[in-house]
Amino acid sequence: MPSGSTQSNLAFKGEVQMTNIQKYNAADLDQLMDKIARNSIGMDDYFNRIFSVSTQNYPPYNVIQVNSTETRLEIALAGFKREQVHAYTEYGKLFIRGEKETSDEEGTFIHKGLAQRNFERAWTLAEDTEVSNVVFEDGLLSITLKKIVPEHHQRKDYI
Secondary structure, three states: OOOOOOOOHHHHOOOOOOOOOHOOOOHHHHHHHHHHHHHHOOOOOHHHHOOOOOOOOOEEEEEEEEEOOEEEEEEEEOOOHHHHHHEEEOEEEEEEEEEEOOOOOOOOOOOOOOOOEEEEEEEOOOOOOEEEEEEEOOEEEEEEEOOOOOOHHOOOOOO
């Protein structure tokens, strides 16, 4: 904090200036959300996305930032065939769905540690992000996402 600023002077005197949001704690979360919802129009979809976060952890995946405009999503799909995996975008979301046929394998499983069940995962994409490449190889689904950079924001070398 720069010396001489109001906040540094207040902190030095032992006074702390709280913003409106800092006045709320976990016990007051309902009141805070009520005030926010009451004073926002058209934000319902945004709040639903924030508070409906799934804790689903199957199938396992990695998100890799390749560079400032490219991200790669890798999803481990051991035991799935290409025709059993579907990747598509709709309404600003990337959906990955795996449909595994139930097989009547001979014998009784002593231990069944390979999860090979049907699933559907969804990731919300930013408005300036699009799917540029999808590859399914050796049980690994790799999806490359590119950020769309408008021409007036792109780097231009003049000399």
